[in-house]
Amino acid sequence: MNSFTEENYLKEIFKLMQQEDSMVSTNAIADKLGTRAASVTDMLIKLSDKKLVHYKKYQGVTLTSKGKKVALEIIRNHRLWEVFLVEKLQFKWDEVHEMAEELEHINSKEMVLRLDKYLGYPKFDPHGDPIPDDKGKIGVKKSRLLSQLIPNKAAQVLGVVDHSPAFLQYIEKLGIMPGHGIKLKEIIEYDKSISISINGKEPVFISNDVAKNILISA
Amino acid sequence: MNSFTEENYLKEIFKLMQQEDSMVSTNAIADKLGTRAASVTDMLIKLSDKKLVHYKKYQGVTLTSKGKKVALEIIRNHRLWEVFLVEKLQFKWDEVHEMAEELEHINSKEMVLRLDKYLGYPKFDPHGDPIPDDKGKIGVKKSRLLSQLIPNKAAQVLGVVDHSPAFLQYIEKLGIMPGHGIKLKEIIEYDKSISISINGKEPVFISNDVAKNILISA
């Protein structure tokens, strides 16, 4: 089987591949995992030997289908545990990441199947991220960033890009959460900051930096 | 913090101290953990440096109060997760040990507090073992072994000594489970095998080996 550490590398490579939609660089991985480039190189060689990644010296990595399967399983575990922590143990959405980082590595397919059933087969985690099914299939909702919203057209908050507690706490205070309706009221051309109405309430102002981290329905 | 491995040593030393009620030997630990005596010695020195055990060369170890606190926390986590797996995810009592071995090391006091509440503050796990509270206090029910039961006196099954799936499956098939009433019908003096009635049902025969692994009310 794969170690805790190997699983974390695979998960991070998967996420980076989604963003950059191509080969992932050694430094990008080192950055995300808080480790050094040299360590990443060592691990990539190991993962390559195990046929979990395609690795070409100096060129970067991509996941093999085997590697992608493992990554999706870990991501599924993570998101299901997040649902558990929020729905059953009453944690807030900005508190669950660290715990889920540990829970995701618990090694039991059957347990996760039952957890999924117990939670009522949720399709999205508390941050709006889609939960892959047990085959690794992920239901991709078409989405775009709030920073690209068209004025006065109704849309829905789907999720977030930044998952940090600070960000989540901030937007929650503004009333922005997955599932809520959203409408663009005004764009300040100068700095691209915007004013939006959530669920028909009084408009609030947010910077472009914030708008770039919120996903809405396309 | 303490590593996964350190926690397992502390937990095992705690359990052995309960049984033998004195110093625990290097070999006993090696046996239980499936490792070699030399490895145990190394770890004992390390745990001693961290003030988690009292260690005297060639004499054995006991836990310090600090070590006992950690051990009880791990045991509490383990037993609460077992309750979760059986009550909420519908696992059988002989299926949950391995999963709980991993879940017990998830590092979040708050999560365990909420899990405890969510489960309704259970006092015993599915095998009848008492669950320490968050201060490490453990409610000890006076118990003795089924092999010491007095003929025709009513008693109750409290728990088991052997936790192996094979054993649990066997006694469950016989109808022996924590909470069930039990009465001794006959003792075969030759091999100390006994015949017992569970919840007033038809008596069943069990060997002394089995009777020595079942805990009943004193």
Added chain:
DNA sequence: AAATAAATTTAGATGAGTCTAAAAATAATT
């Protein structure tokens, strides 16, 4: 009490995952 057996510790080695410092390859600039 001396000899033998058993338990425990020491010494030295290994693999996993990490690091720093230096070398090599690729990318960017002048």
Added chain:
DNA sequence: AATTATTTTTAGACTCATCTAAATTTATTT
């Protein structure tokens, strides 16, 4: 295109938890 800068890899070393084999201590027998 040649030089400089950046990225990545190699080389060698460290820590953690483990191992085997040999040495030492304690326990058991004769």
